[in-house]
Amino acid sequence: MNATAFPPSRLVIATRESRLALWQAEHVRAQLKQLYPACQVDLLGMTTRGDQILDRPLAKVGGKGLFVKELETALLDGAADLAVHSMKDVPMVLDEAFSLVAIGPREVPLDAFVSSKYASLDELPPGAVIGTSSLRRESQLHARYPYLAVSPLRGNLDTRLRKLDEGQFDAIILAAAGLRRLGLATRIRALLPAEASLPAPGQGALGIEALTSRPDIAAWMAPLHDAATACCVRAERAAARALGGSCDVPLGVYGEVQGDALWLRGFVATPDGSRMARAELRANPADAEVLGRQLATQLRAEGADAILATLA
Numbered sequence: 001m002n003a004t005a006f007p008p009s010r011l012v013i014a015t016r017e018s019r020l021a022l023w024q025a026e027h028v029r030a031q032l033k034q035l036y037p038a039c040q041v042d043l044l045g046m047t048t049r050g051d052q053i054l055d056r057p058l059a060k061v062g063g064k065g066l067f068v069k070e071l072e073t074a075l076l077d078g079a080a081d082l083a084v085h086s087m088k089d090v091p092m093v094l095d096e097a098f099s100l101v102a103i104g105p106r107e108v109p110l111d112a113f114v115s116s117k118y119a120s121l122d123e124l125p126p127g128a129v130i131g132t133s134s135l136r137r138e139s140q141l142h143a144r145y146p147y148l149a150v151s152p153l154r155g156n157l158d159t160r161l162r163k164l165d166e167g168q169f170d171a172i173i174l175a176a177a178g179l180r181r182l183g184l185a186t187r188i189r190a191l192l193p194a195e196a197s198l199p200a201p202g203q204g205a206l207g208i209e210a211l212t213s214r215p216d217i218a219a220w221m222a223p224l225h226d227a228a229t230a231c232c233v234r235a236e237r238a239a240a241r242a243l244g245g246s247c248d249v250p251l252g253v254y255g256e257v258q259g260d261a262l263w264l265r266g267f268v269a270t271p272d273g274s275r276m277a278r279a280e281l282r283a284n285p286a287d288a289e290v291l292g293r294q295l296a297t298q299l300r301a302e303g304a305d306a307i308l309a310t311l312a
Helices: 019-035 069-077 135-144 157-165 176-181 215-224 227-242 285-311
Strands: 010-016 040-046 082-086 098-103 111-114 129-132 149-152 171-175 190-192 206-211 251-258 261-269 276-283
Touching (some): 010 019, 010 069, 019 040, 019 157, 019 176, 019 206, 019 215, 040 069, 069 082, 069 206, 098 215, 111 176, 129 135, 129 157, 135 149, 157 171, 227 251, 227 261, 251 285, 276 285
Parallel strands (some): 010 040, 010 082
Antiparallel strands (some): 082 206, 098 206, 111 171, 111 190, 261 276
């Protein structure tokens, strides 16, 4: 299909109703309006189960798939044509009815240290309380800073910042991308380098999901696709998928294109950080998914299987 020859007349974007999710959907809408000026682009705001259940860790109530299920139902019902997601919220295995038709350019993929009282993790005194909703972050914090307390933190971005400002935590760890997208970069006291807090698969990237049976949508979204980001995200997701990656597995996988090579790093750990398997590989970016699977194999050789067995 030639997207330019047959532009869409109307598109509906399914989105969560958090401020960050709406920013992401508006961002995609603006891009589509620029590409297809005559197209009417509407947003369908939805509240997902992941947004409703805030008193328990995601790993205990169904994982990140809770953030996409309702949006996928809207695609199946024909109420929406596409859904916009943070790629780190997209389950590693998609039902064959759905496809990721575009992955946009990546924002800063690193984690951010946010605190009203301290400038960095190294400044936190013993017993200081750090809030995070991520087992990935928690395991790395325990491994590097065993004298700090890590406490669960759920809710949207504004809720998490409010809890910090109310004094419930000494510091919180958030994805830098969300803060930057919402104009809150000044809240970032320090970016955590990947060596200190390896990002989640897909962190910082936006994905567009549509029905596999809608090649027209895939063609219209093609101009929004960023090949360099996509190869990194494909490699990251392939590694996590091969390891059974989900909210209840503390793992990080991060890819960077450096020159003509894709550098992929990963880890699997116990939640308390006492055991951690690490690996890294480099390969041609064209072999992204193969590289991801190879990294998973290497992690298993470094002890990931034994760690994963304790989490089963």
